[in-house]
Amino acid sequence: MxxxxxxxxxxxxxxxxxxxxxxxxxxxxxxxxxxxxxxxxxxxxxxxxxxxxxxxxxxxxxxxxxxxxxxxxxxxxxxxxxxxxxxxxxxxxxxxxxxxxxxxxxxxxxxxxxxxxxxxxxxxxxxxxxxxxxxxxxxxxxxxxxxxxxxxxxxxxxxxxxxxxxxxxxxxxxxxxxxxxPVADYADLMAGLFDFAAIRALFARGFRMRFDAMNAVTGPYAREILERRLGAAPGTVVNAVPLSDFGGLHPDPNPTWAADLVALMNAPGAPDFAAASDGDGDRHMILGPGVYVSPSDSFAVLAANAHLAPGYARGLAGVARSMPTSSAVDRVAAALGIECHETPTGWKFFGTLLDAGRATLCGEESFGAGSDHVREKDGLWAVLLWLDILAARGEGVAAVMEDHWRRFGRTWYSRHDYEALPQAVADRVIDGLRRQLAELPGRTVCGLTVTGADDFAYVDPVDGTATAGQGLRVRLSDEARFVLRLSGTGTEGATLRLYLERHGDDWHGEVQDRLAEVAAAAEEIAGIRRLTGRAGPHVVT
CATH class of the missing domain: 3.40.120.10 (Alpha-D-Glucose-1,6-Bisphosphate, subunit A, domain 3)
Structure with missing residues (x-):
């Protein structure tokens, strides 16, 4: 011994x-x-x-x-x-x-x-x-x-x-x-949640897909499930071998770091569907030909259509989203007559709701969604639910999105990241906005009127745990808002995240154009570029 x-x-x-x-x-x-x-x-x-x-x-x-x-x-x-x-x-x-x-x-x-x-x-x-x-x-x-x-x-x-x-x-x-x-038990779990026969039939009809595992851990899982169990063509999963440095790739599935996949889906002859996952397999990005699905929209679509998958045919007990995530899913929950919980950022805040049966699906704006099948967000699960929805509806991604916006309106949404800032500079931006919160309501900025402002606090409805200081919210007229918070996932300096949101019934147009007034109001009030000296965000999603 x-x-x-x-x-x-x-x-x-x-x-x-x-x-x-x-x-x-x-x-x-x-x-x-x-x-x-x-x-x-x-x-x-x-x-x-x-x-x-x-x-x-x-x-x-x-x-x-x-x-x-x-x-x-x-x-x-x-x-x-x-x-x-x-x-x-x-x-x-x-x-x-x-x-x-x-x-x-x-x-x-x-x-x-x-x-x-x-x-x-x-x-x-x-x-x-x-x-x-x-x-x-x-x-x-x-x-x-x-x-x-x-x-x-x-x-x-x-x-x-x-x-x-x-x-x-x-x-x-x-x-x-x-x-x-590491794969077998998880793959068996997925087979019990989704209609693998229907998805196999979809691929058998010539449905084409590209899944970018970004040289990270999801590669073996995606190959086993998509190619071996569901019959997707060999090579559907790219960058499938986990590498210690991710092959030099940045394993974050967003339009900035998965630019090659976005370019493929915007080119002639694009596959019918594409997705990417991150380093540890808990995030996802969804694309159709010429269509990028924002994480908040993806979560709302999953909630609206989850009943099409066998594992969720019973319906949803409720949904939960992190506070910075757009309110798109709120409208779905209202239509379904189920609870919708707004929590701080971090999957740990969903745990009590899931354990208590108060939520079935949970989602966050940073490309994360999951359900009560585990207690983490799950990138491949979200991709499989999308495939189940496409198989059941017999439609492509663009048609599913347009139908969703026609039913619920469109919540225009974007996140702007200012990365690797000196901590003192990031704190100056946050503290400056925090000092203004009480005096902002009633002020008109860039054509929008501030209707409310606060520092988000949360009381867990299950165990009563209180959590304060979870992000600064400024609500605006015309069903708009912006949120500013410090990220908790960086390792170099500080990352400021600015979230922009606006809801409307017209779903046509370019996201940043539709959010231009909200972005201008956020800059006028918070002064991010002025205080940081940055010309703009490092990453836009």
């Missing part, structure tokens, strides 16, 4: 988890003792891991294999009974959530920085999921941060790495390590 080592360590500044765990530059995580200090804080914050079962995996980015071995040694040294690990230390975030729930695990650790770039110069992340399969709530992440500020030792084993390349069981000290196929 290998010796348990108790190693001394100094606390590290800044080990405060954000909306999806702790994310830092890879070099920071590789600093001696940094990962170990944080993981021991995680173990201690959940009451220790003695006798518990852990799920472990990630998106295969640089340092993930090494980090997995470190975490396994630490789990064994801290008395964990079993670790269920994806083969090659791979598991998409939704697959990890499913595996936690399927196997009754006590917790899971996902090694990913989601849509952030990978490689030695890129980003790394560690996220904790609890026994319901969902991200740790704020009370737990606050406990982790508090412990990380005082930690002085961690426990590990004096042992070599174990082989994670083949499925099967082995031991590490007294802990059983079970290495599992």
């Amino acid at each position: 290998p010796d348990v080592l108790i190693q001394t360590v100094q606390p590290f500044e800044g080990q405060k988890p954000g909306t999806s765990g702790l994310r830092k530059k890879t070099a920071v995580f590789r600093s001696p003792g940094y990962l170990e200090s944080y993981v021991q804080s995680v173990f201690d914050a959940i009451g220790g891991v003695a006798g518990k079962t852990m799920v472990l995996g990630g998106d295969g980015r640089f340092f993930a294999a090494e980090a997995a071995q470190t975490i396994l040694r630490m789990a064994a040294a801290n008395g964990a009974a079993r670790a269920i690990v994806g083969q090659g230390a791979l598991l998409s975030t939704p697959a990890a959530s499913h595996l936690i729930r399927l196997r009754g695990a006590d917790f899971g650790i996902v090694l990913s920085a989601s849509h952030n770039p990978g490689g030695p110069e890129g980003d790394f992340g560690v996220k904790l999921n609890l026994g319901n399969g969902g991200p740790a709530p704020e009370g737990v992440t606050e406990a982790i941060h508090a412990l990380s500020r005082t930690i002085d030792r961690y426990r590990t084993l004096a042992t070599d790495d174990i082989d994670l390349s083949a499925t099967g069981a082995t031991t590490l000290g007294a802990m059983t390590v079970e290495i599992v196929d």
